[in-house]
Amino acid sequence: MDNTIKVERAILDLTQDELAKRIGVSRQTINSIEANRYVPSTVLALKLSEVFNKPVNDFFKLTDD
Amino acid sequence: MDNTIKVERAILDLTQDELAKRIGVSRQTINSIEANRYVPSTVLALKLSEVFNKPVNDFFKLTDD
DNA sequence: TAAAAATGTAAACTATATTTGTCATATAGT
DNA sequence: ACTATATGACAAATATAGTTTACATTTTTA
Numbered sequence: 001m002d003n004t005i006k007v008e009r010a011i012l013d014l015t016q017d018e019l020a021k022r023i024g025v026s027r028q029t030i031n032s033i034e035a036n037r038y039v040p041s042t043v044l045a046l047k048l049s050e051v052f053n054k055p056v057n058d059f060f061k062l063t064d065d
Numbered sequence: 066m067d068n069t070i071k072v073e074r075a076i077l078d079l080t081q082d083e084l085a086k087r088i089g090v091s092r093q094t095i096n097s098i099e100a101n102r103y104v105p106s107t108v109l110a111l112k113l114s115e116v117f118n119k120p121v122n123d124f125f126k127l128t129d130d
Numbered sequence: 131t132a133a134a135a136a137t138g139t140a141a142a143c144t145a146t147a148t149t150t151g152t153c154a155t156a157t158a159g160t
Numbered sequence: 161a162c163t164a165t166a167t168g169a170c171a172a173a174t175a176t177a178g179t180t181t182a183c184a185t186t187t188t189t190a
Contacts, residue, residue, distance in 0.1 A: 042110045046127045056121040062111045
């Protein structure tokens with residue numbers, strides 16, 4: 001799984017903490033997702049989709065592994 | 066969370082078991098998702114997106130609760 | 131109408147997402 | 161230099177997702 005959360009966040013000029021608050025998770029959750037330490041739930045992905053105003057597939061991509 | 070997996074599956078004329086095999090999960094996983102017993106991971110949602118050839122947002126929607 | 135295929139559901143279990151707490155580092159402004 | 165802000169990372173604990181097994185019910189088809 002690859003993601004471009006960091007880019008989307010930069011477009012909106014949000015800090016990790018601000019984004020986290022907007023979707024109701026901890027800052028560490030955002031940080032861990034950006035660092036590819038884990039993949040978020042579909043609910044979280046859809047909330048990010050709302051904030052970014054883009055479909056989930058735009059910022060989450062499956063990789064071979 | 067609402068989903069229209071059952072409809073997408075019908076469009077492709079797949080059984081729960083066939084869809085399950087295509088994305089590498091158990092039949093019960095598909096059944097449980099269709100029955101709204103739980104929401105799948107983003108990885109699974111993206112795999113469904115591949116099979117259905119539609120963005121995740123097309124068949125998964127956030128609800129108020 | 132009987133057999134086979136498809137679906138629904140539940141309990142126990144395993145895997146993973148998320149929180150909380152904490153520390154380190156880097157940067158910008160005073 | 162000092163302070164505040166933003167980020168990266170990690171470990172332990174908790175919550176939730178997903179698997180397996182098993183059995184029941186419905187639907188399809190021969």
